[in-house]
Amino acid sequence: MILKSLNLVNYKNFDSRSFEFNKKVNCFVGPNGIGKTNILDAIYHLSFGKSYFNPIASQNIKHGEEFFVVDGNYSKEDREEKIIVSLKKGHKKIIKRNAKAYERFSDHIGFLPLVIISPADRDLITEGSDMRRKFIDGVISQSDKIYLEHLIQYNKILGQRNALLKYFSNQNTFDINALEVYNEQLSDLGAKIHQKRKVFIEAFIPVFLKQYKAISNQNEMVSLEYKSQLNNQSLEILLKSHINKDRVLQYTSVGIHKDDIELNIGEYPIKKFGSQGQQKSFLIALKLAQFDFIKSQSGTTPILLLDDIFDKLDEQRVERIIGMVNDDSFGQLFISDTHAERTEKAVKNVHQSFEIFQL
Incomplete structure (x- = not known):
């Protein structure tokens, strides 16, 4: 192309x-x-x-x-x-x-x-989990239309559930049955998205490690780890067990929208313990691995x-x-x-x- x-x-x-x-x-x-x-x-x-x-x-x-x-x-x-x-x-x-x-x-x-490597990519290390989720979603979505569609649907339903929680608080009322409709849809979509992210990270890690070694020319150990509340429990159970917390917060506190990737050097976060050179090599390795992954998946x-x-x-x-x-x-x-x-x-x-x- x-x-x-x-x-x-x-x-x-x-x-x-x-x-x-x-x-x-x-x-x-x-x-x-x-x-x-x-x-x-x-x-x-x-x-x-x-x-x-x-x-x-x-x-x-x-x-x-x-x-x-x-x-x-x-x-x-x-x-x-x-x-x-x-x-x-x-x-x-x-x-x-x-x-x-x-x-x-x-x-x-x-x-x-397309893949871009920019100084703005440093946000992947320094900013919150939202940036790293966007990175995962951006890589998978370029070669998986179904994943992108599920993600769009999940975020739409999540917004509706959050609006309902806020409405309940403003009106000083509560209807568990109304929330259940959203819980079922989020649980179904969340499970599919979680599985795709899990499979993606497993395939992505060896590609990333190969790129990091080539760029840094170092033998230091770096790693990526997928963190998700769904690793240990279904979203259906999580939503039910956190209902009281969600009522107080007026938003959905559990789900795949809380996922993150831990970026480590040795056993420690690269954000705190990586030198500037190591952080730069880490970011470029992420992006070049993104390039390789998209190429292999999309053809x-x-x-x-x-x-x-x-x-x-x-x-x-x-x-x-x-x-x-x-x-x-x-x-x-x-x-x-x-x-x-x-x-x-x-x-x-x-x-x-x-x-x-x-x-």
Whole structure:
């Protein structure tokens, strides 16, 4: 799968800009604030229908304008594919594939597999469990439509159950039968999601460990561990045993929406005991393992975006990553950097064709 060209209109800091891309390596260089990351985000937008960096859709419209359009032309399995993502203020976002609008955005997820490695990924280590659940869900959903559908349904029912708990509190009333309807649906969906996550982590760990060893060139022990309340008890029993707590809190305190992954170095959390270099290697190994997993599951080589990676990593780690890109297992690559000479030197060591865009 290749992104052949990209057209931006009123997207972030760009009023109108077009790019024709190399089928292997594409580099965007220029000073900070010029829009390098915004181009990568536009490519991400085409795969996921949303920004990687700003979840508020309207804030991706250029200041002073009323709409944005991101337009990409792809070659996939000998077919030409045109994807357009557009948003007008006060209207719903539209995603079109070959001039036909998607009724549900979720139908587009996984069609253009993509992995991004960015300084923002540090949130996976430093922030709460929500970030790590999103990571798991993002990897599985790109190759498993049923999982994504179950996840959407679960979150919808969870919201309805939480609204009912809040209603009971506000009205000073309670109806256990009304909650049971939601409990049954959450239990069924939660069990399916939990099983998929469990199987995924088991398959993902050896891929991650292989990548970490290759990047870090160290023998230190790192590990991932899936933490879920459903590991020891069914959601049906958990919901019943926590009903009084849920009444007080006015939200659902148990379920797969509380799952987490423990990220460890040795026997300790990497957040507290890992050096900066170890944390960076850990994150990149996670993302490259994500790349390998999606490729093996979907049968399509994902596009890989490397945002500001040269400024955030030491030279040895960058060389190892570039060396991996030299492997034919990688497809199309997009890189952003502040130094043209550094980027050109790095990509010249890769025996692949490349294009450098000076912004």
